[in-house]
Amino acid sequence: MDIARILIPKIEDNRGNLSVIENDVLPFEFKRVYYLYDVPAGAERGGHSHIEQKEFLIALSGSFDVVLNDGQEQKIITLNKPFEGLLINQGIWRELNNFSSGSVCLVIASAVFDEGDYIRKFEDFLAFKNN
Template structure:
């Protein structure tokens, strides 16, 4: 999977994004700013935690939403699907984020104990723009091409 530097224009439906840590002997800090080091404005953020490793999360796509996902602590495996390409990646470092664009099916598997995911979203929560079945996603993905 391609990794880009934070702030580069994102043209892929998904990719890893390298975030620049700043720090010294006191610790590290990563700053994320709308339209500066990510390509969209942040309208919502949420975090996922205390997820049992045996549960699968996600299992949906979005028609009008971009996201940046960061494993603040721990790790989990993402399955990403564009309708043409299906790929698995591990998200396991707080300085490497996962950009997920529109019309990308995502599933999250194999959460480590203590895994904490921070998600930055380009839109407010709108349940009507979720694509919740894989068959519907495949049909809509074909129409987008």
């Protein structure tokens, strides 16, 4: 599966830790940053794949599960460290669930929003993968 956990540089200090993400941390230049928060208990986010866009997800606070599917296998990865993120390359179906109270999911994307890059139905995703 075309995903990877990537450690984010962490500068430890007794006053609090600091992590920095610059273009040398990620294998793509990022064009968009957004975050999910106040996700109600039991709610799910995601539920799509991208044709071209790559994304890097970080649990800035709390935790959540990322359910991934490449058309052949499914994996569940729990994110719960603000100094570690999950790289999701294009062509991977993702769903986010099991958000803890107060969790914040930061997403760094390789492209600006383009609805044409989204595959929003799992059946369409499977057809895309089988072509």
